Amino acid sequence: MGDAFQAEVSVAWSQTCWTRAAAYVRLQTAAEVANALGIVKETGTKFALRSTGHNPNAGFSSAGDTGVVLDLRNLASRELDAEGIAKVGAGNTFGEVYAWLAEHDRSAIGGRDEQVGVAGFLLGGGMGAFPNLYGFGADGIKSAEVVLADGRIVNANAQENQDLYRALKGGGSNFGTHGPNGDTGVVTRFDLYTYPLLKIQYTINLYNPQDYVAIIDATVKVQEAMEKDTKIGSFTNFNAQFVAVGLLHAGTSSERLDAFQPFWDLNSLITTACPTTEGTLLSLAQTVSTRHQQNDGKRRIYSVTTRVSRELYGGIYRLYREAVKELPEGYVLHFTAQPVGTAAVQAGEDRGGNSLGLEKTPQCWWVFTCEWARKDDDAPAEKALGFLEEKVEALARGKGLLLAYKSANFATGHQKVLHSYGAENLSRLKETAAKYDPEGFFQKLQYGGFLLRDNA
Ligand SMILES: Cc1cc2nc3c(=O)[nH]c(=O)nc-3n(C[C@H](O)[C@H](O)[C@H](O)COP(=O)(O)OP(=O)(O)OC[C@H]3O[C@@H](n4cnc5c(N)ncnc54)[C@H](O)[C@@H]3O)c2cc1C
Structure with missing residues (x-):
């Protein structure tokens, strides 16, 4: 086993996740993400998505020897627009985002630990240091650009694909994968509200x-x-x-x-x-x-x-x-x-x-x-x-x-997180998944996660 392979095995924060996958694919751009998804779909290969591997549940961002881990850590673009919206790639950590935003005298709502990945934190709801001030991490998403199961890249926000936008705010990895602004011009990312630097x-x-x-x-x-x-x-x-x-x-x-x-x-x-x-x-x-x-x-x-x-x-x-x-x-x-x-x-x-x-x-x-x-x-x-x-x-x-609520960011693998969101939210999540992923790609081939398939 080579050093690079071993490094991938042991990225995960918890050694319960140090299982050896069949392969680790480090993706550099959003186009590569779409490509990789196309290949796993065509070959029917089980896959797991990993941004920084901080989730301790085995099989969420790790896989056994029949699965492939799509590693998104290198998708780490960061851009602040004129309206103060931070456009950040899925591979960033909140430590990186906070440090970069501080240079611009801005803050975004993220985790209380610098090593945690933006993607897992936000998609799981996200408990920051001051939840009462601006809400949870997911509430700080203004827009997301999403690579869907069929390779399309769509925006989800208050104007476009509103159902997907709401679903992503806590709905985990059931709908698509979030990546950064790649150098190919294909754009996928989280756009986050920012505030004057919080002292x-x-x-x-x-x-x-x-x-x-x-x-x-x-x-x-x-x-x-x-x-x-x-x-x-x-x-x-x-x-x-x-x-x-x-x-x-x-x-x-x-x-x-x-x-x-x-x-x-x-x-x-x-x-x-x-x-x-x-x-x-x-x-x-x-x-x-x-x-x-x-x-x-x-x-x-x-x-x-x-x-x-x-x-x-x-x-x-x-x-x-x-x-x-x-x-x-x-x-x-x-x-x-x-x-x-x-x-x-x-x-x-x-x-x-x-x-x-x-x-x-x-x-x-x-x-x-x-x-x-x-x-x-x-x-x-x-x-x-x-x-x-x-x-x-x-x-x-x-x-x-x-x-009823169980936090995706703090739950163990068998807990029915999506079910805990209540019947109405669960049914909305199912409708959204059926609309954006009609073949159930993310349910059938994803290795693990808080998935709709486990929350019937
Ligand atoms: C030291 C430590 C401190 C923490 N502090 C906090 C805290 O303050 N507040 C809080 O709410 N939580 C906290 N957590 C929990 C943390 O938010 C979750 O474990 C979260 O899932 C980690 O996200 P990640 O991107 O680092 O992890 P990963 O393990 O890489 O991914 C977690 C899940 O998200 C999915 N995923 C990853 N990237 C994508 C993507 N681009 N698109 C779709 N799905 C994706 C994966 O498939 C997996 O199911 C902490 C965890 C640790 C270990």
Whole structure:
């Protein structure tokens, strides 16, 4: 196996995806993308699309030895037009987009980590640092140029192919493939709204998990404050040894924000991992990335969404502790509360709507993550996440606090993400797929993903 081949195998963030495909095809231009799709269609070859390979579900952007991975990382054009619309290729990371836009004093809505790919993030909805300010990543798409199954390249936006435009905002890889402005003149790309460069302030504190009741109380208080101030963002990441809390504000102020006082009042601070810093989305993403470096490890994730409740959050934490107790040494289990306010859902509606089917209510997008060494057995990790999936949903359902939504960006492969968007959205997605891909090419030949074929 040559170095280039091995490099492709091991691009993926999670080693659960380090399977050897039959071939990896690095595509340089949109025309090559259309060509490659034509060949896999003609030969009936299974394929997977990869932008940066950050999705940890095996078979989504990786394939086994009967499949081909179409690697879009080199499709990395970037152009800012006179109206401030950023036209970016599918192969960009948000770190690259933020750094480039900062040179133009602009910001776009992207991920909280610099290494994550634009395409997977946006097509999966996309949770940024400040969802309440401008909505989710998908809501920031003004237009997309799409290579369809028959090789046609179409625009999808509020004026053209509106059904496709809405479908793409959360609908994943069911409709076509997104690429950049190639040098052949064939154009496919995401056009993103931009805003004057966001000056932000952030702090990351580590607390003692024994104080979880008070930490949860502070998390809920900050979420309540978000309903009044859309510039507030936060995350609370529970680990066995510490709880990492990100306090984020899309504004600069030398004063501590009152909304974060419940955290400053806690007596359980272990250390300040990142002291209060004035920066940008880029510097925040760089800071967060230092905690997410790629290392030798397999990962599995799981998504659930609930309403806000101290009692429920406490119950979730206790279930987590039960799961941790059962894990052998070397398996790291952690979970994150990602608060979302009503303003975030409203922002999506204001930008023409998306496919996510979110209830307009304060909510928490939970993501559970297990990480373990490649040499170790997958079973304990699968068992731990399976336990949490069953118990957390049952707990939330029993209290009337479970929401249907599952985030594509945080869900494990078997979760029915598209189904979770609700009957109306699912039916729209099916109609759109039938219209733009009548032969079901993306359903039949795509290796994996949150596909309509699994959400009947
Ligand atoms: C360290 C880390 C931090 C993260 N932070 C965040 C965060 O802040 N917010 C958030 O919402 N998510 C976050 N995620 C989750 C991330 O958004 C998803 O894993 C996403 O799928 C990654 O996209 P990608 O393009 O990098 O991945 P890939 O693994 O390359 O692709 C993911 C999926 O998208 C499809 N796809 C890729 N390119 C295309 C294309 N051009 N056209 C059609 N389909 C395509 C693939 O087939 C695959 O199903 C994070 C993940 C990691 C590992």
